[in-house]
Amino acid sequence: MAATTSSAEQAAPAADRGPGNAEGREPERDAAGLGRRRAAAFVAPALVLVALFLVLPAVWTLYLGATDYRLTGIPAIDPSFVGFDNITKALGDESFLHSLRLTLLFVLGSAVIGQAGLGFALAWWMRERSGWLRTTLEALVMLAWILPSSVVAFLWIAFLDRDGGTLNELLRTPGAAWLLDHPMLSIIVYNIWRGSAFSMMLYSAALGNVPASHLETARLAGASGFQQLRDVVFPRIRGHILTNLLLISLWTFNDFTPFLITAGGPDGKTETLPVHIYKTALGSGELGYGAALSFLMLLINLVVAVIYLRLLGQKNRKKKTRTARGRSAEGARGSELEESA
């Protein structure tokens, strides 16, 4: 609320000063003719909401992470400031490192390899096909994507159940306890199933941008399917691939749904970071430590994002130098723009 009042106060004197002063002339520079102050006043409500519900909690988490705040006991009433103790504790904490390793495995297996791979395979397969098979497949893949997590989790528990689970019926392996014997594999397969639709759609759109004549040129040269992918398709959709990997990596990294299926078990074998933090903060009540772990997770997310963005940026930088070199060609700029778009 403080922000609104202050911006209103700032706006008022500006209006009082009238149109004659120097700042009153500013409106000429923007399309709506509002001027900086009045424009700021319009943006203010949204900024307040962002500050209130995004920035404040983030800062609050940072603060909590530096305390020994707990759900119960004395620190719940009177938390004390512990500085970086929680962070150093986490970095030496085997259960944290264990769940970090699990998370990386989960991201690598289910997102980077699984979803992106299967999504691309589906998109590539559907490229030149139509008819009921494609429509059905598309609908099924999409369905897995749009169903609510709670429903999906229940479906998978029923699917993998030891007694009378669908999978055991299909494979005729009664009594196989998938969630107990192969818990990590189960949630990886689950997440591939769950999230491939996004990659499929993104790659379908990307493949639509690969001109048929380029593929045909490669075919006429005698290129195999793999060579066509390597020489024509992947270079063309590199940006799409990186963007997709960035998104699905982050989503998978922060995905909490595995908890609904395995609850992090058995014996912590599927305790990915979000689950670990949940258990630490709310299960054991160590809110301060949990907040510190959240902060670490945020940092890891940032690192992942920065890596992808740099890879994306490399392409753009290369292009810039290329454009600088080729000044004479008139078509250059147009096609560069087309590509970056």
Next chain:
Amino acid sequence: MADITLDRLAKVYPGGVRALHDLDLTVRDGEFFALLGPSGCGKSTLLRTVAGLEAASGGTVRIGARDVTELQPGDRDIAMVFQDYALFPHMTVEENIGYPLKIKKVGRAERAAKARRTAEELGLGHLSERRPGQLSGGQQQRAALARAMACHPQVFLFDEPLSNLDARMRLEARTFLKKLQRELGVTTVFVTHDQAEALAMADRLAVMEGGELRQVGTPTEVFRRPASTFVASFIGSTPMNLLPGRVTGDGTVRVAGGELPVPDEAAPLAEAGEEVVYGIRPEYLSWSDSAADGAVSGTVSVVENLGSAQLVTLEPEDGSSVQVVVPEEHEPAPGTRGWAAPRADRALLYRDGDLLAARAEAGTAAAPLS
């Protein structure tokens, strides 16, 4: 080097659209051959079927002595240049040119040398490190040609090679392509919808309509003696005058209010009282300001300047219209009366859309290939 032989080649798309109807065609060794027709006539499908990008539904394609009907495009020893040139944007010009060689597992050094040599031949030597995005349209086309040439295929296929160039470049490229083809001597088939382009570049051409070949012949044959009214109206920058008329008993045709002599070659076939179409190109009508025998007369309604001549639209009393190319020494004014007499050896008679001709010149004009 090789010729291309199509034997009863058919293409039916899923869904039952017949794009090609049992075509027979031979493109001779070293020939520059044009496939010409309006859009949707099947010319591109024909080219793509020869390339192997579309599978034939029936019949065979032979290149030289080999039956390639069942072969993959990469095994046919052909190269194709697409309308959009299909240069790979992430590769330099040199890498693009060397790409087919790379697929054929030619070593890096040899590949680079060959690519550079081909680039030099086409005047791209100084651009070999550029990327396609940095080239002009004409340069891109040359790069695409160089890529096609680099692995010395037996056949070149060009899909609308000039249509992405602006008008001036197009004329230049036309001459360039024809010269290049002559020098290389490689059998070349190109597709175009532009009759002027086909007439100018091709050694022989085929006019297609509705998945069938309407006429195959040299540009001169096809221009002078179109085998059907369709070909007649499609070929030529100024469309041929096609005037409905009736054959009279005394060796003339009543056309547009005038009486014109029946062309010699049609005379034995034209029966008195028959409904025919009299075909004469505007270029083959001679203009006169005064009454003349064996001419149609009418009122000048439009005069279009063609530069060195004028295209005059004449309206005879019966409501038809006749176009005449008038040389620059005459200056007919709209509203005045004029006479146009056909050059006897260029007049044609069509019955039911087909040319009436007693002697089949070079075996092409009388019977359209089907």
